[in-house]
Amino acid sequence: MNPRIAVPLPKAYRLLNHGPTVLVSSAHGGRRNVMAASWSMPLDFDPPKVAVVIDKSTLTRELVEASGEFVLNVPSRRQAAMTLAVGTQSGRETDKFSIVGVGAAAASLVGAPLIDGCLAWLECRVIPEPRNQQAYDLFLAEVVAAWADPAVFSNGRWHFADDQWRSIHYLSGGSFFATGDAFDV
Amino acid sequence: MNPRIAVPLPKAYRLLNHGPTVLVSSAHGGRRNVMAASWSMPLDFDPPKVAVVIDKSTLTRELVEASGEFVLNVPSRRQAAMTLAVGTQSGRETDKFSIVGVGAAAASLVGAPLIDGCLAWLECRVIPEPRNQQAYDLFLAEVVAAWADPAVFSNGRWHFADDQWRSIHYLSGGSFFATGDAFDV
Numbered sequence: 001m002n003p004r005i006a007v008p009l010p011k012a013y014r015l016l017n018h019g020p021t022v023l024v025s026s027a028h029g030g031r032r033n034v035m036a037a038s039w040s041m042p043l044d045f046d047p048p049k050v051a052v053v054i055d056k057s058t059l060t061r062e063l064v065e066a067s068g069e070f071v072l073n074v075p076s077r078r079q080a081a082m083t084l085a086v087g088t089q090s091g092r093e094t095d096k097f098s099i100v101g102v103g104a105a106a107a108s109l110v111g112a113p114l115i116d117g118c119l120a121w122l123e124c125r126v127i128p129e130p131r132n133q134q135a136y137d138l139f140l141a142e143v144v145a146a147w148a149d150p151a152v153f154s155n156g157r158w159h160f161a162d163d164q165w166r167s168i169h170y171l172s173g174g175s176f177f178a179t180g181d182a183f184d185v
Numbered sequence: 186m187n188p189r190i191a192v193p194l195p196k197a198y199r200l201l202n203h204g205p206t207v208l209v210s211s212a213h214g215g216r217r218n219v220m221a222a223s224w225s226m227p228l229d230f231d232p233p234k235v236a237v238v239i240d241k242s243t244l245t246r247e248l249v250e251a252s253g254e255f256v257l258n259v260p261s262r263r264q265a266a267m268t269l270a271v272g273t274q275s276g277r278e279t280d281k282f283s284i285v286g287v288g289a290a291a292a293s294l295v296g297a298p299l300i301d302g303c304l305a306w307l308e309c310r311v312i313p314e315p316r317n318q319q320a321y322d323l324f325l326a327e328v329v330a331a332w333a334d335p336a337v338f339s340n341g342r343w344h345f346a347d348d349q350w351r352s353i354h355y356l357s358g359g360s361f362f363a364t365g366d367a368f369d370v
Contacts, residue, residue, distance in 0.1 A: 017223050018354035018362050019204015038202050041226045043238060043321055051236060051323065053228060081370040132317065136228055138236065140321065158356065169203035169354075169364065171343065177203050179354065180365025185266040 001105040001116045004147040011156040012146035013042040015074060015120040016050065018158070018179060020167035021083060023073040023118065024052060025104065026063035027111045032104075034096055034115060035060045036087030038170045040072060048143035050124060055137050059091035064126065064139065069110035074120040077164045077178050084174055109144045119167055120148040158182070186290040186301045189332040196341040197331035198227035200259060200305040201235065203343070203364060205352035206268060208258040208303065209237060210289065211248035212296045217289075219281055219300060220245045221272030223355045225257060233328035235309060240322050244276035249311065249324065254295035259305040262349045262363050269359055294329045304352055305333040343367070 007015065016022070019041070025034045035058055043049035050072060054061045064070045075083045085100045097104060103116030110123045124141035132138040152160055160166035160179060169177040192200065201207070204226070210219045220243055228234035235257060239246045249255045260268045270285045282289060288301030295308045309326035317323040337345055345351035345364060354362040 014357055017356055019206075019223075019226075021204075038204075039226045039228065041204075041224045041236070041238070043224065043323065049321070051226070053226070077368075080368070084370050129316075131314075136234070136325065138228065138325075140323075156357075157360075158362075163366075166365075171202055171367075172199055172341075174369050175342075175367060176370065177343075177367055178365040180351075180363035181348075182356075182360060182362055183262075183265070184359050185269050185361065 002149050005150045007146035007148050009048050009143060009146060010046040012048040012122060012143045013045055014156055015122060015146060015148060016040065016042050019169060020074050020179065021170040023075055023083060023086065023115050024054065024060055025071045025073055025112045025115055026060050026067065027113060028063045028067040031063060032113060033059045033063055033091035034086050034102055036083045043140060050122065050141050050143060052139050053137050054139055067111055068126045069112050070124050071107055071110060071112040071114055072122040072124060073115040073118040074167050075118050077166055077168050079117055080168050080176050119152050122146050187334050190335045192331035192333050194233055194328060194331060195231040197233040197307060197328045198230055199341055200307060200331060200333060201225065201227050204354060205259050206355040208260055208268060208271065208300050209239065209245055210256045210258055210297045210300055211245050211252065212298060213248040213252040216248060217298060218244045218248055218276035219271050219287055221268045228325060235307065235326050235328060237324050238322050239324050252296055253311045254297050255309050256292055256295060256297040256299055257307040257309060258300040258303040259352055260303050262351055262353050264302055265353050265361050304337050307331050
């Protein structure tokens with residue numbers, strides 16, 4: 001597992017504010033899974049909340065509904081092929097952790113694992129909103145702990161340098177954008 | 186107004202899938218406004234839906250609730266300073282269109298305007314969900330028409346070339362990322 005430092009909760013939204021693709025990890029009753037999600041966003045600052053779309057067909061959905069917990073992991077460009085793989089295979093048919101070589105470590109406050117090699121991690125507890133979940137596959141959650149690799153995020157700021165060690169933004173059909181130049185206005 | 190071509194509705198999610206910062210434009214009863222929003226995402230493919238957070242304190246909130254409509258506009262890097270300006274000033278105190286030099290054109294199906302110089306536009310009708318709106322400032326909407334500048338999006342694909350003519354991702358404190366390198370895995 002790569003290094004990580006705690007991100008103060010009022011700054012946790014900054015891990016997602018630029019709209020990166022995330023991995024949703026989950027666990028319940030001895031089973032665990034990881035899937036990719038392009039559709040997530042911050043929902044509030046403090047306490048931090050997030051929104052994420054989790055399709056009814058997925059094993060992740062079953063584990064998140066059963067446990068009431070998940071982790072949003074921010075993968076790096078080095079992990080783009082893995083991100084695509086866990087976004088297109090189903091955890092019902094295969095153990096994605098072993099198939100795609102995903103390492104994981106224990107989170108601090110939730111049962112879902114932290115995915116090794118990611119840039120940041122948000123431990124989340126579902127805020128039950130049955131209508132959103134049923135009608136829109138939309139899950140709202142409170143961020144209860146947040147972490148980042150200090151090589152790329154510290155003091156509330158991203159500071160990417162390496163071309164491969166930065167976040168990614170999925171388009172479709174195996175195509176991504178890397179997070180690009182930082183600039184101030 | 187820069188050129189625009191219609192984006193088929195089942196492809197409209199691709200305009201937001203990579204998580205760009207958007208401008209939310211709105212109009213009602215002879216008033217109009219535009220604000221920046223980092224917290225938006227696709228919610229469904231077909232019919233396309235979106236989710237966006239609109240704070241209770243904003244004029245945009247008042248206009249969106251009154252009209253049931255808004256447009257999500259995808260600004261370019263050229264518009265980053267304007268995006269920051271319309272994200273930090275209130276439309277209650279100033280006509281942001283004149284102050285920050287925002288041009289606008291009529292949309293096709295909603296009363297909210299299309300912001301000139303943007304890369305893409307999604308005309309949206311609110312799906313009333315009063316609990317989400319009240320408890321989370323969260324608005325769900327159906328995309329009823331979508332447009333893109335063919336210089337950067339056509340046949341369902343973004344194809345940025347110019348450094349300034351690409352989408353942006355807001356962080357905080359006046360800092361943005363540009364959308365970076367495209368790559369396939």
